[in-house]
Amino acid sequence: MFPRAFFLAALALGAAAVPSRRAMAVHESRADPRGFVNTGAASSDTEITLRIQMAHTNMAGLEELAYDIATPSSANYGNHLTVDELTDFVKPTEATSSAVLEWLSENNIESTVISPAGDTLSITIPVSQANELLDTTFSVFSHLDSGKTMIRTLAYSIPTSLQGHIDLVYPTLSFVRPQAIPKFTSHKSRREVKRDIEQRMIVHEGRAVPSSCTETITPTCLQDIYGIPSAPGTQASNSLAVSGFIEQFANQADLKEFLTSFRPDIPSSTTFKLQTVDGGSNPQTRSEAGIEANLDTQYTVGVATGVPTSFISVGENNADGLDGFLDIINFLIKGPTRPLVLSTSYGFDEDELTLSEVTSLCNAYMQLGSLGTSILFSSGDGGVSGSQSQSCTTFIPTAPSGCPFVTSVGATQGFPETAASFSSGGFSNFFPTPSFQSADVASFLSKLGNTNSGKFNASGRGFPDVSFQGVNFEIAFDTEEGTVDGTSCSSPSFASVIALINDKLLAQGSSPLGFLNPFLYSTGRSALNDITSGDNPGCNTNGFSAGTGWDPVTGLGTPNFAALLAAAGA
Ligand SMILES: *[C@@H]1O[C@H](CO)[C@@H](O)[C@H](O)[C@H]1NC(C)=O
Numbered sequence: 001m002f003p004r005a006f007f008l009a010a011l012a013l014g015a016a017a018v019p020s021r022r023a024m025a026v027h028e029s030r031a032d033p034r035g036f037v038n039t040g041a042a043s044s045d046t047e048i049t050l051r052i053q054m055a056h057t058n059m060a061g062l063e064e065l066a067y068d069i070a071t072p073s074s075a076n077y078g079n080h081l082t083v084d085e086l087t088d089f090v091k092p093t094e095a096t097s098s099a100v101l102e103w104l105s106e107n108n109i110e111s112t113v114i115s116p117a118g119d120t121l122s123i124t125i126p127v128s129q130a131n132e133l134l135d136t137t138f139s140v141f142s143h144l145d146s147g148k149t150m151i152r153t154l155a156y157s158i159p160t161s162l163q164g165h166i167d168l169v170y171p172t173l174s175f176v177r178p179q180a181i182p183k184f185t186s187h188k189s190r191r192e193v194k195r196d197i198e199q200r201m202i203v204h205e206g207r208a209v210p211s212s213c214t215e216t217i218t219p220t221c222l223q224d225i226y227g228i229p230s231a232p233g234t235q236a237s238n239s240l241a242v243s244g245f246i247e248q249f250a251n252q253a254d255l256k257e258f259l260t261s262f263r264p265d266i267p268s269s270t271t272f273k274l275q276t277v278d279g280g281s282n283p284q285t286r287s288e289a290g291i292e293a294n295l296d297t298q299y300t301v302g303v304a305t306g307v308p309t310s311f312i313s314v315g316e317n318n319a320d321g322l323d324g325f326l327d328i329i330n331f332l333i334k335g336p337t338r339p340l341v342l343s344t345s346y347g348f349d350e351d352e353l354t355l356s357e358v359t360s361l362c363n364a365y366m367q368l369g370s371l372g373t374s375i376l377f378s379s380g381d382g383g384v385s386g387s388q389s390q391s392c393t394t395f396i397p398t399a400p401s402g403c404p405f406v407t408s409v410g411a412t413q414g415f416p417e418t419a420a421s422f423s424s425g426g427f428s429n430f431f432p433t434p435s436f437q438s439a440d441v442a443s444f445l446s447k448l449g450n451t452n453s454g455k456f457n458a459s460g461r462g463f464p465d466v467s468f469q470g471v472n473f474e475i476a477f478d479t480e481e482g483t484v485d486g487t488s489c490s491s492p493s494f495a496s497v498i499a500l501i502n503d504k505l506l507a508q509g510s511s512p513l514g515f516l517n518p519f520l521y522s523t524g525r526s527a528l529n530d531i532t533s534g535d536n537p538g539c540n541t542n543g544f545s546a547g548t549g550w551d552p553v554t555g556l557g558t559p560n561f562a563a564l565l566a567a568a569g570a
Contacts, residue, residue, distance in 0.1 A: 022103075022159035024135045028168060029155035030354055033175035035144050042138045042151045044128035049319050051114065052121040053167040053360050054092040054100055062089035066370040066405065067436075070515040072523045078511030080372035083116065083335060090117035090367060096165040103162060107133055116334040120326075127151065134158065134169060146178050150320065168356040176321035176352050179246050180381070180388045181292040182489075184475070186482035204415045205529055205560065214415060216472045216483055218262040219302040222493055225415075225469065227561040230265060232306025233503035238512075240300055240499040241275070241310040241339035242492055243328055245321070245346045248290030249282050250297040250311045251478075258298045258476035263305075272297050272309045277331045278324055280313030287478055294477050295484055296345055296492045304496035307503060310339060321348070322357055325400075329364040338373060340502050340512040343495035345378040345488035348399040349386040355430050362403035362431065369405050369515030374502075376495045376516075377401055378487035379410045379464040380424030384456070385538030387424065392539040395426045395456045401463040402428025404436070407516045408463040409491040410554050411470025412531055417558060418546070419534025420470050423487060425544060425552035427460035434461055436521040440550035452541060465517055467531060467554040468494045497559050504570035513568060520556060527563035528556045 042048075056062075068076045092100075097118070104111050104123065111121040127138050135157035142149045156172050200211040204225055213221035223230050244250060252271055259268045274282050293311065300309045312331075314324045332338045350358065365375050379401050380387040386396030401408035401424070411420035427433075433441045441462045468490035472483045502512040513519060520528070531554035536543035546553040 022161060024157040025160045025163065026155055027158045027166070028173055028354055028356060030173045032154070033141070034351065035177060036141045036175050037144060039140045039142050039149070042127045042140050044126060046127045046151065047124055048127055048130055048138065048151055049122060049124045050130060050169055050172070051323065052100060052111070052123065052169050054096050054119050054121070055165055055167055056090050056119055057093050058089045059363060062086070062370065063366060066366050066515060067518060069370065071518040078514070080511060080514055081370045083333065083371065086333070086367055086371060087117045090119055092119050099162055099165045103159060109133070115330045120330070134172070141175065143177060148178060150175070168360060170357055171320040171322060173354045174320055174322050174352060174357055176348060179321070179346050181248065181290070182295065182484040182486040184291045184477050184482050184484055186480045202415060209415065216474045217469050217489070218474045219299065220262065222303055222469065226497065226559050228303065228497060229500060229561070230305055232266070233304070233500060234306070235503050235506040236308065238307050238499060238503045238506055239310065239339040240304050240307050240341045240495060241312050241343070242296040242300055242495070243342065243344045243346070244280070244290070244293045244296070244311055244313045245324055247316070248293035249288050249313070250293035251286060251289035252284060253286055254289050254294050254476040254478070255297055255301060257479070259302060261476065261481065262474060263302050266305060270301055272301055272311045275310050275312045275337060277312060277314045277328050279315030279317035281315060282311065282313045289478050291475070291477055291484060292345055292488055295473065295475050295488055296343065298475050299473065299489065299492045300343070300496050303493055304499040307496070307499045310337070322353060322361065325361055326364055329368050332373065333368055333371065338371060340372060341374045341376070341495045341499045342368070343376045343492045345491050347377055347380060347387055347401065350397045350399045350402055350429055353399055358399050358403065358430050361400050362405055365400065365403055365405040372512050372514040374495070374498050374513050374516045375406045376491050376498070377406045377408055378491040379408045381422045381486045381488070382424055383422055383536035383538035384424070384426050384541065384543040389422070389538065394454070395452070395539055397426045397428050397460065397463070398424050402431045402461050404431055404434040404461055404517065405515055407465045407520065408555070409487060409494045410464035410467040411487045411490045412467050412554060412558055413469065413471035417469070417529065417531050419467070419531060419536060419553040420485070421534065421537060422485070423464070423467065423470065423536050423553055425464050425536055425555070427457045427462050427552065429457045429460055431461040432459055434517075436518045437462060437550065440521065443549055444551055447547065448544070452544065455539065455541065462550070462552050464552070464555040465520055466494060466528060466556055467558050469558070494559065497561060497564070500561070501565055501568050501570060504565060505568060508570060510569060519568070523567045524564060525556055527560050527567040528558060529560055530557045
């Protein structure tokens with residue numbers, strides 16, 4: 001008995017000396033991350049920056065409204081919110097912010113507000129204090145393939161009194177692997193190749209397309225294939241942006257060379273504006289150009305003729321890849337340079353992140369979409385194995401393609417168009433099938449029968465939503481010309497189509513398209529060419545197959561510009 005009594009006495013003494021500890025409960029935990037190894041506890045005096053995402057005043061109400069204003073049959077269609085209206089939904093309640101601030105001040109922690117609605121706080125504290133605050137042990141994890149290390153944990157707690165006030169604390173359980181970028185295949189003899197075959201024309205969807213487009217894709221090929229106009233847009237208030245991460249820089253001289261070769265009908269001085277977030281930059285040394293950044297800027301400036309275009313470079317002043325993804329959205333929500341269309345050719349495998357992290361990201365896209373921005377993402381380049389080819393036993397959905405508020409773009413190739421085999425598609429494990437696609441998903445699943453059964457989540461959100469050519473795209477890179485493949489080609493190009501449709505909508509005084517999916521799955525559907533062949537193998541299977549109607553390889557299909565314009569009411 002003696003040791004026990006002694007222990008209790010010691011506890012009582014301790015309680016008198018320090019403020020009573022709050023009751024804690026595990027808030028989030030995760031399984032061991034694929035591809036990482038725990039190399040031991042993080043040193044206690046290392047400072048880490050954590051973000052606290054507080055609960056919102058009314059996210060469910062915002063979600064309902066976001067769908068309403070994006071649904072063509074609604075009386076409210078196109079009535080995008082103002083930032084003030086948005087803030088009323090997103091800001092934390094008084095009770096939430098005072099409860100969270102009291103907890104931090106009790107621990108002598110100062111915080112900074114880092115989101116426009118005040119719902120996200122940033123704190124920088126030593127590991128020892130973070131361990132105590134969240135009742136956890138932060139460790140150093142190493143990514144086996146790259147050697148990249150990060151301080152993370154597999155579970156953390158928050159005071160039970162703050163349950164319902166805190167959505168999540170991050171980065172805690174995210175294990176973001178290095179982003180993959182498309183490979184560039186340089187070629188020197190393109191012009192000769194092209195001259196040989198340029199004489200012939202082939203017919204695609206009733207339009208004449210030069211046979212050179214079967215060899216390599218250029219902006220003029222895309223104009224011919226999809227009926228995209230070459231005439232410049234006329235609306236100065238129109239805008240299109242591409243995001244840049246991982247120090248991928250977009251080179252102006254490469255763009256000029258690209259336009260000279262592939263859009264000789266527009267001034268080769270046509271360019272993009274630079275915006276920066278998190279200390280981003282865009283140095284112009286030619287050898288520092290990034291394949292992804294060049295591809296994204298060349299296929300927006302080169303396809304969305306005359307549309308004011310920005311390259312948004314997100315720097316490394318954030319704790320991990322996920323933070324940068326959130327920071328760019330908060331930056332755009334705040335304005336004043338919010339684009340009407342945003343394309344991103346970077347992403348994650350869903351299992352790199354947790355449900356609450358992906359939900360936070362998806363909430364941010366919902367907010368930006370409700371302000372009137374169309375958000376497009378490449379679906380990934382690993383077929384059903386995720387963002388890149390990798391070994392797997394069950395299919396790996398990509399993120400944020402599983403978020404219903406983004407439009408996920410897969411890749412096609414050739415004439416007639418067929419699915420590109422690398423085009424990622426499948427079903428989210430985090431987001432349920434949204435109502436706008438539930439009939440399509442049900443119809444696909446009934447045709448699928450038992451194929452791939454147990455390898456994917458049949459109640460998840462299906463992706464991609466649409467597709468676009470994505471193989472053998474000509475780009476200029478580091479003074480050379482050559483080709484790249486990937487859904488990274490498809491997303492900025494599809495985004496350019498949406499920007500050109502917005503141009504016509506703005507010209508007639510209509511609202512821009514904003515959050516696209518409810519439109520695409522209803523009135524927009526007939527304006528998309530259904531792609532019915534090809535599949536997306538991975539995880540030692542043939543993956544899914546494209547077929548009649550929506551499928552998780554090519555989505556609803558590729559655009560027919562004139563029909564899409566009519567469907568949009570322009
Ligand atoms: C499948 O998706 C549903 C809907 O999003 C989700 O609730 C469920 O947890 C998922 N199952 C698995 C095994 O991930």
